[in-house]
Amino acid sequence: MTIRTRMTVLFLGIFSILxxxxxxxxxxxxxxxxxEEYKTRLRQEALTAATIIFNKNEISPDLLKLLDKNNVTALNQEEIIIYDVDNKVIYESGSDSTNLKHDILDQIRQEKELFWKENNLEMYGIVIKNNNKEYIVLASSVDKYGLQKQRNLALTLGFSALILVCVSAVTGWIFARRMLLPIQQMINKIDKIRASQLNLRLDEGNKADELEQLSIRFNQMLDRLESAFQTQRSFVSHASHELRTPLTAITGQIQVSLLANDNPADLKLMIQSVLDDVQQLNKLTNNLLDLTSIDADDTKFRHFLVNVLEIIWQIRTELLKKNPDYQILINLDDATDLMPEVKGDESLLYTALINLIENGAKFSPNHQVEINIKIENQALIIAFHNEGSVIPFNELNQIFEPFKRGSNARNTKGHGVGLSLTRRIVQLHKGQISVVSSKEEGTIFTLLLPK
Structure with a gap:
């Protein structure tokens, strides 16, 4: 059942019940x-009959019957019966005797007056005292005109209700259609949205009602999806290019070495070059896998208390073994008690820190990077300073995007994945990373991690 049908049925059901x-x-x-009205009229007839019967000026019963029949106010099928103290009929206006059970007569004597109905015959009994004796005066009649009015009222109400239900069904169907028309328009627009047409958006109207708020949320979701698709396309394109370059170089070098008759020394140099390309390729592959795994699911990483200073010293030792010409200086803030511990994933923090330290040493002319560590406002702040080439101001935000490198890095090996991976790791730890670059101060990457 569609929403339109359910709304119509619900509207019709509520209206019909009401x-x-x-x-x-x-x-x-x-x-x-x-x-109540007929009870009053029967009471008046009973009292009138009792007044005449018990009047001191006696009137013959036959005359009273004649008066009852010719009275212009006489009711339809009216009959007056008077019972004495022994429940014997002492007067009856009609020829059709109404036989009452003694328990009804006893009830009338007990309650002094009683109104009840038998089939269409409505009856009223009242106790009248005369000469210290209690008599029961019973008046009965059929409210022919009143019952006919009630039947006419019932028919009128029934037909009117039926017509109103039919009208409400049609109006409810039209009303539901008009109410759901924006949803139908949304469905038609959504059906047109494809992977190749993610730029389409729903009409947001005046942004007042709930459906228009839903359109706004859906458009925001489309914005995120379009951004994700564009990032994915860019990622695949750049990754393919970055992977193809070292693979092409390796293939070319191997083919040249197979065709040439090089001496062992030249062959060793070629193998070393191939090894460097393979290492770069391996590093790129690992960074891509780390980046995609973090973007795919950042809930699987478990956070423990990690000593950042120990990780930095470990990185320093490993980098100096591979690159003895690197100069990695570590400065600690002595103004406060330094407890460089944060909650996080140790392996991810290691990846982020080694990227920043290695980049600082790699881009500095003297391969020197200075690391300053301090605690401020319950946050661990680590600054990585080097005297490398200045990064243009308009490129400062771009270098954190995948495969985006500054113009100062054209002559330096790299793939533009490390900083984007570092930023994603910092975001995962609810931290912040920023960079400033100038001729006076050099380039400073500042990492802020909440303690």
């Missing part, structure tokens, strides 16, 4: 009023 309750209240209120 209409039924309203009609029932009108009918039963009218019936109660009719009974």
């Amino acid at each position: 209409l039924l309750i309203f009609s029932a209240i009108i009918y039963f209120e009218s019936e109660i009023y009719r009974q």
